[in-house]
Amino acid sequence: MSKTENNNVKYIRYILLVSASLWVLWPISIMIEEGFRVDIGPLFSGRGASFVGEFFQGQGGIRFSTIEYVKALRVEAYPRLLTNSVIIAVSSVLVAALAGVPAAFTLALYKFRGKAFITYSLLALRTISPFAVLLPFFIIYGRLGLFDTYQGMAIVYLIINVPILTMMMRGFFKDIPKEIFEAAFMSGASDSYILRKIALPLALPGLAAAAVFAFVGTWNEFFYALFLTGTVTKTVSRGVWSGFSESIESFKILEFDELNAGGTLAIIPAVILALLVQKYLARGLTLGVSE
Amino acid sequence: MRVPYKFLIPVIFIIFLVGIGPVLQSFLLSLSEFSLMNPSMQPVGFHNYITLLSDPIFWTAIQVTLLLVAGSVILELVVGIFLALLITNSRGRARSVFSSIFVIPIAIAPIVTGILWSPNSVFDDLNTLLYYGLSLGAYIDTTIPITYYSLIIISDAYIWAPLIMLVTVAILRSIPKELYEAADVMGASSWKKFQKITFPAIITSPILVVTLLLRTVDAFRMFEVPYAWSFWLGQDSQLGAPVDTVSVLMWKMFSTTLYDFPIALITSIAIVLLSITLLTCAVILRRSSNLLE
Numbered sequence: 001m002s003k004t005e006n007n008n009v010k011y012i013r014y015i016l017l018v019s020a021s022l023w024v025l026w027p028i029s030i031m032i033e034e035g036f037r038v039d040i041g042p043l044f045s046g047r048g049a050s051f052v053g054e055f056f057q058g059q060g061g062i063r064f065s066t067i068e069y070v071k072a073l074r075v076e077a078y079p080r081l082l083t084n085s086v087i088i089a090v091s092s093v094l095v096a097a098l099a100g101v102p103a104a105f106t107l108a109l110y111k112f113r114g115k116a117f118i119t120y121s122l123l124a125l126r127t128i129s130p131f132a133v134l135l136p137f138f139i140i141y142g143r144l145g146l147f148d149t150y151q152g153m154a155i156v157y158l159i160i161n162v163p164i165l166t167m168m169m170r171g172f173f174k175d176i177p178k179e180i181f182e183a184a185f186m187s188g189a190s191d192s193y194i195l196r197k198i199a200l201p202l203a204l205p206g207l208a209a210a211a212v213f214a215f216v217g218t219w220n221e222f223f224y225a226l227f228l229t230g231t232v233t234k235t236v237s238r239g240v241w242s243g244f245s246e247s248i249e250s251f252k253i254l255e256f257d258e259l260n261a262g263g264t265l266a267i268i269p270a271v272i273l274a275l276l277v278q279k280y281l282a283r284g285l286t287l288g289v290s291e
Numbered sequence: 292m293r294v295p296y297k298f299l300i301p302v303i304f305i306i307f308l309v310g311i312g313p314v315l316q317s318f319l320l321s322l323s324e325f326s327l328m329n330p331s332m333q334p335v336g337f338h339n340y341i342t343l344l345s346d347p348i349f350w351t352a353i354q355v356t357l358l359l360v361a362g363s364v365i366l367e368l369v370v371g372i373f374l375a376l377l378i379t380n381s382r383g384r385a386r387s388v389f390s391s392i393f394v395i396p397i398a399i400a401p402i403v404t405g406i407l408w409s410p411n412s413v414f415d416d417l418n419t420l421l422y423y424g425l426s427l428g429a430y431i432d433t434t435i436p437i438t439y440y441s442l443i444i445i446s447d448a449y450i451w452a453p454l455i456m457l458v459t460v461a462i463l464r465s466i467p468k469e470l471y472e473a474a475d476v477m478g479a480s481s482w483k484k485f486q487k488i489t490f491p492a493i494i495t496s497p498i499l500v501v502t503l504l505l506r507t508v509d510a511f512r513m514f515e516v517p518y519a520w521s522f523w524l525g526q527d528s529q530l531g532a533p534v535d536t537v538s539v540l541m542w543k544m545f546s547t548t549l550y551d552f553p554i555a556l557i558t559s560i561a562i563v564l565l566s567i568t569l570l571t572c573a574v575i576l577r578r579s580s581n582l583l584e
Contacts (some may be wrong), residue, residue, distance in 0.1 A: 013377070013380060013381060016377055016378055017381060017389050020373070020377055020389070020393065021389060021392045021393070023370075023449075024392055024393060024395055024396055024449075025392065025395075026413070026451070027300070027407040027408060027412065027413050028395070028399075028407065030407075030412050030413050030415070030416060031403075031406065031407050031412055033416075034411070034415065036394055043337060092362045097577070098301065099301035099302050099304075099305055100302060102295075102297075102298035102299075102301070102302075103298055103301070103302035104300050105292065105295075105298060106295055106296075106298045106299055110294045110295075111494070112294040112296075114299075115352070115583060116576070116583055118299065118302065118303065118306070119576065119582050119583060120572060120573070120576050121306045121310060121311070122302075122306070123572045123575060123576060124310070124568060124572045125306065125309070125310045127505065127508045127509055127512075127568050127571070127572060128310070128565065128568055129511070129512045129537075129538065129561055129564040129565060129568060130313075130512065130514075130538075131317075131538065131541050131557060131558070131560070131561035132312035132314055132317050132558075132561040132562065132565040132568075133309065133310065133314060133317065134313075134559055134561075135320065135554050135557060135561070136312070136313040136320070137313060137316060139554075155308075155309065156309070158305050158308075158309050158316075159309045159310065162302060162305050162309075166302060168312060174584075190385055191295040192295075194395065195298075198413055200575040209507055216398055219400070220400035220401065221396070221400075222400060222402040222514075222515050223514055223515070223538075226542075226569070233458055236400075237400045237402050237403070240400075240402065240403065240406075241402050241519075242560065256409075256411040256412070256415075259406050259409075260406065260412060263403040263406045263407070265369075266400060266403055267398065267399050267400065267403055270399065270400065271395055271398045271399070273398070274395075274397060274398030275391055275394070275395070275398070277395050278390075278391060281394060281397055281453075281454070281457055282454065282457040282458055282461065285397070285454050286454070286458070286501075286505055288582065289501050289502065289505055289579045289582065290458045290461070290498050290501060290502045290505075291498070291580060
């Protein structure tokens with residue numbers, strides 16, 4: 001009696017788990033499918049039905065076509081966007097790590113005046129409305145010629161990367177048993193020595209996770225890219241939106257197959273990287289507030 | 292121990308460079324009459340704020356934002372807790388596989404989420420099925436406010452429910468096992484245990500409260516999904532359109548009035564938003580004392 005009951009509970013749990021996965025995977029699979037120009041319309045009537053307002057947009061067919069993906073990859077738009085995104089994200093994360101790791105070390109081990117100020121600033125920087133900082137950037141970049149340059153974009157992305165690197169690394173340094181540091185300080189080692197030779201090697205996996213996490217965040221960022229990138233440094237998320245074939249975004253044509261193919265290409269690296277660091281996602285997303 | 296202040300110099304420099312500096316300049320801009328055509332920075336006091344507060348477009352945007360923020364935070368709380376309960380109740384392989392699947396949306400760029408849930412993606416096949424397949428002659432009309440507001444809320448919850456899930460899983464793990472053992476001794480049913488132990492533990496957890504606060508302040512700047520929807524609905528050049536959140540409104544003020552966009556006015560909206568952010572962050576920091584240890 002109780003055994004069948006247990007089995008029932010088990011089945012219900014599996015049904016729920018699978019339906020919950022559908023909630024996640026269904027929209028993604030539709031996007032991939034639409035990118036292949038597949039549409040179930042012809043099964044029924046020879047036409048697909050998409051309704052945007054009163055506009056009827058028949059498109060697609062049951063035969064799948066790789067044209068959108070090939071176009072995206074072959075016209076060299078996607079490879080170029082990918083290079084741009086990687087250059088910008090890597091340089092920004094690198095600078096953020098160089099600045100953030102020593103600060104994280106100090107925040108994790110010491111109590112000092114101004115600690116609340118720094119923590120608060122980092123928290124605020126993470127949640128600030130981009131518009132509160134963006135227009136000065138826009139004006140100054142216009143004057144300094146930093147508009148649509150790799151350096152300019154790397155600097156802007158410090159806004160999101162420095163809080164992430166600093167606060168995540170602070171957490172990882174805190175995870176190291178206190179006794180290790182106490183012993184090191186007793187033996188009279190200097191701060192930089194302890195950071196370089198003891199703390200950093202122990203927190204190295206954490207540093208890798210934080211860097212990957214920040215990379216994904218920069219890769220996915222759209223808002224700053226929309227304002228400050230142009231034809232030269234356009235990033236993946238910006239390029240997906242404005243269309244691969246289009247060089248300057250003056251107006252937007254809704255090309256759904258292209259958008260879907262581009263979206264698919266854009267999420268592949270981000271999803272893989274995020275799954276690698278999934279243990280630390282909560283820490284990264286909340287800056288360690290949720291611990 | 293001497294505090295190595297030199298370690299803090301780069302971060303403080305960056306905070307001033309990309310944070311405090313630009314914010315101060317934004318504030319100065321918001322107090323002046325400034326546009327790219329007329330870059331004179333004539334001080335006008337709080338004139339911009341008065342213009343703003345007396346503009347119905349601004350208030351509409353505030354209402355839209357509040358609606359979307361409330362909707363998405365509530366939905367992601369419900370979905371996130373549901374996913375967390377599913378995950379904690381499964382074992383072994385299933386657990387790791389499904390929790391990996393559930394966190395995927397976090398990695399998807401918000402702008403792509405706007406595409407994912409657009410009328411022509413999810414609803415393309417669904418509507419074909421409804422309209423032709425089942426010959427209902429009816430379809431889900433994504434241009435009705437209730438549909439597109441729900442879809443924007445769903446899209447946002449799609450991205451962020453996994454975060455609530457991760458946090459809730461951590462909370463569930465920290466509930467002492469003895470509580471459940473004691474409940475078993477007293478012969479409590481699973482539902483009773485959920486009602487009396489699990490649910491209160493989740494809801495009253497300070498961690499969840501702080502995470503929700505962070506999500507709320509984050510949701511206030513919601514941009515990508517409503518921005519995508521302003522295109523799906525053909526409202527991209529209309530100021531004060533029904534999907535305009537405050538951020539989308541600012542973007543439109545910036546982009547649709549070429550060359551003479553009201554920079555000063557936009558910055559004053561930004562400063563209003565900023566004050567909300569700063570206040571919420573102060574509350575968050577107060578409530579999560581572990582950050583200052």
